[in-house]
Amino acid sequence: MPTAKRKLWPIPDHVAADRIFDFDIYADSVAGGDVHSAHMALHQKAPDVFFTPRNGGHWMLTRYADVQKLMLNPESFSSADSFFPPDFAKFRIRLPPQDMDDPEHMRYRLLLMKFLAPKQVVLLESRIRELMTALIDNVVDKGGCEFMAEVSVPLPVKTFMSVMHMDLARYAQFVKWANGILAAESLWQRLPHFMRMTWYLKSLIKQRKKNPGDDPVSMLLAATVDGQRLSDKRVLEVCNLLFLAGLDTVTNAMTFIAKHLAENPAQQQRLRDHPEQIPAAIEELMRRYSFLNVPRRVAQDLEFNGIKMRKNDIVVASLSAASNDERTLSCPAMVDLDRPKSPHVAFNTGPHNCAGATLARLELRVFLEEWLARVPPFTVAENFRAQARGGPVMALERLDLRWQKKS
């Protein structure tokens, strides 16, 4: 647990005193080891829209309706240069089209949709099921596992590598880079892994230029945006986005879901007995365990719910708080598998809503179908203590599961 001194930024003079609430998206998210409770508690403790002097100083939204407003108004709330937290800004890692506004954003998004849209994603089901089966084969007879290292990290990483037609033999190396980049708290920890990843992606791009295939990298190299081919640099940046956006997110979703079912044996058994309920259960679980904190940059001086915001203010939406808003649905803290609808923003909303959501849902469904069918009733290990990580993408550090060993 890092003990770096947490800096306080000065409060800008346009922020009213009654709007200030000290919340560090890293340190305060992990209080008590439960990031979701920490964010949901903001509904009682803080104003709906508040300003925190942490991490560069930024606004925070915790209500479903407010997050909808933020995300559905891209002209007022830009995705360009909305660097958060501040150290990302130093490095200026470009991640198109996440950090672009329309119309440029839409042009790149359409490229991503070529392999992430529903029509293409359905074709991946049998491959994902193969991967999941192999992962279960590795652990099922052991009577337990460290779920992240053995299941929820490998599944999306291997799926990603398959989608990109990467050499699966490089898996261990890839995971090392991925973990190094995604789990690092400081810029300096992240850098060497990022550089190795970049070197690898550059060589992949070179390979595809020589031998184009029907993979996303080849497609990006052949694509035109506004009549122009993409530069190698731009292709690399899109690959960075795909890589960074699609890995730890699915890992975290799987892990939070697995932990919930491990701690709720009746619901676990219900889904084991009724696998047709899995898709709806995934929506309710994604709602309850949304884990992203998404930034936008105020594009011009404006008023949000009567509150003055200045151009270039950063506004961060807590998707976990917004998806657990008691104004939107009753008993949000409860995972209720019988809810007729589970409105949520786990995948965000608006033009930048998760382009990989269909793929993520497929991975989660296949995970639960295979896991519940083959792994006996499972619990968390007796001495397991949840350790969480805060920040833009909230996560658990590990998850130790146990079940009856085959005698």
Added chain:
Amino acid sequence: MPQIIFIQADGAQYEVDAKVGESVMRAAVDNGIDGIIAECGGSCSCATCHAYVDPAWLGKIPAAGEFEQGTLEGVMEPEDNSRLTCQIEVTPDMDGIIFRIPKRQL
């Protein structure tokens, strides 16, 4: 108020009083019509508000623009009469228009 008819994959038919100026997607979602997901809230970004316009009406509504056409390529089971309902604005002369909802969006 123009009336929009939504027909589900199982044949069930629903008539919705739509507001002029809102999107067909909004008319569906606000009136509890199942099968139109609209993850992106109507931003032409997610390909999950897909519906089939009744062929008799296809030529009577404005054609899909560049971005809609691009996103339409990704819907499940696209047909010639496929449209993204978030990109169709309800107008008074759309009274009685029929949309068939696909079996699945995802």
